[in-house]
Amino acid sequence: MSVAPVASAAPVVDKPELGPTPTRPGPVQRWSLQQVMRAVESNHPRIRAEQARRGVVDADVMTARWTIPNPVVMTDSGTAEYTYRVGITQKVELGGKRRRRVALAMACYAVLDADLRVLAASLRADARRTYMEAFFSQERERMLIELIRSIDELLAIADARPGDIPKSDVLEVRIVRLKARQALENSKFEHLQADIRLNNLLGNKAEIELELSSPARDRPPRWLDLKNDDWRTEFLAAYQALLAEALKHRPELERLLRERDVLAHEERLHRSERAPDLLVSVGPDFVPEPDYSFVHPGVFAMVSFDVPLFDRQQGPIASARARRVQLSLEGDAVRTDIAREVADAVAFACFQQSQFRLYERELVPAAEAVYNDALAAFMVNQTPFLVVVRAQESRVLTQLEYLRSLTAYHTGIAEVERALGTPAI
Secondary structure (H helix, E strand, C coil): CCCCCCCCCCCCCCCHHHCCCCCCCCCEEEECHHHHHHHHHHHCHHHHHHHCHHHHHHHHHHHHHCCCCCCEEEEECCCCCCCEEEEEEEEECCCCHHHHHHHHHHHHHHHHHHHHHHHHHHHHHHHHHHHHHHHHHHHHHHHHHHHHHHHHHHHHHHHHCCCCCCHHHHHHHHHHHHHHHHHHHHHHHHHHHHHHHHHHHHCCCCCCEEEECCCCCCCCCCCCCCCCCCHHHHHHHHHHHHHHHHHHHCHHHHHHHHHHHHHHHHHHHHHHCCCCCEEEEEEEEEEECCCCCCEEEEEEEEEEECCCCCCCCHHHHHHHHHHHHHHHHHHHHHHHHHHHHHHHHHHHHHHHHHHHHHHHHHHHHHHHHHHHHHHHHHHCCCCCHHHHHHHHHHHHHHHHHHHHHHHHHHHHHHHHHHHHCCCCC
16 A cells, blocks of 8 residues: 655655665566465475485385395316316395385385475475565555655645744654654665665565565455354364364374385395295206216206294384384374464464454554545644644554564464465466
8 A cells, every 4th residue: 555645836856865775687587475485396406406305216216125135256166176176155034025115115216205395385385484574665665755755745845835834843743753764774774774684585686676576465365255254163164074074184293204214114024035035046067987987967956045043033023013103193293283383374364364454444543534625624724733744654664563463464374374284376
């Protein structure tokens, strides 16, 4: 919402300090909230780094598929027995060990997908929060500039009517302008900082100039009732449904399930390793006569295997079982945390929406009406000069609080999205 200028006897030239945040040398980029969230979710370096783990899992699967013992060439040239052998020794794995190694490696894909969902949910919330901070800083700077301009126009009117306005009122207005000027300088710095943070999140250079559009509530959350002004009943109506949705879609719970699957495959692999492996040797042998006048050819075959009498993978199997129990208990703890996070986030979002509606429907229109009445009365000498300035100041502060409530509302939505693990709008 803009601050309408007052009628002026002469055009007012902007002072140098009323210029916006210094324009950076880079190009200007225009963004909306949804564009920022999509860009961050798809192009953030942390997402790309996490996606690169798929190549590591591919390599692990390839390793599991091709971990086949190589044959060994063996020779026996003992002269005491006059027997010479040349053969191949091959280890043969029994119990489906290779198949279970492949299944264990393949199960890591599901863990990777769950990790990507956890990271994407976190980045979406960060993108929404950072965008709203930058948007609020942008709008606060603009409105403070318009406030100072309107004060300058009122001061120009006062200068054009000497004697009609008490000097004390004019001095007090100039004090108000000085305070607004100080707030403007702080706002410019905070705007620059917020733009730098958003540029960093988008992967831009710091010199990129950002123009952010207002995140209007064209698509309100499906669980918020726009006609309900009581945030308490709104919270009670939405909490149970959203908790059930969070327990169904929260990626942290999905990751725990996938980790349990990995441990199940690991336990099966350890059980299969109880089965002995055969060591098979086969090849020709040659037995010469003592005077080496004739060689008797033949074939030899040897089979050996270890007897799983002592090492039966007791430790690895017990470890896998214990970790599965630990993951089950951790899942219970995560569900408890999710219930608390959903309750906090939904209550905060419902309350902030009620505040946003209060400013949008009542406080901002009331402040606009008070200012318009005060200005009209002043122009016909029916109200003091200071009342108009106070009304304009109150109008701008109310609009700033309106923007702050909008920012807090989207911060609440970001927390709900983080608690649900899925987009909230």
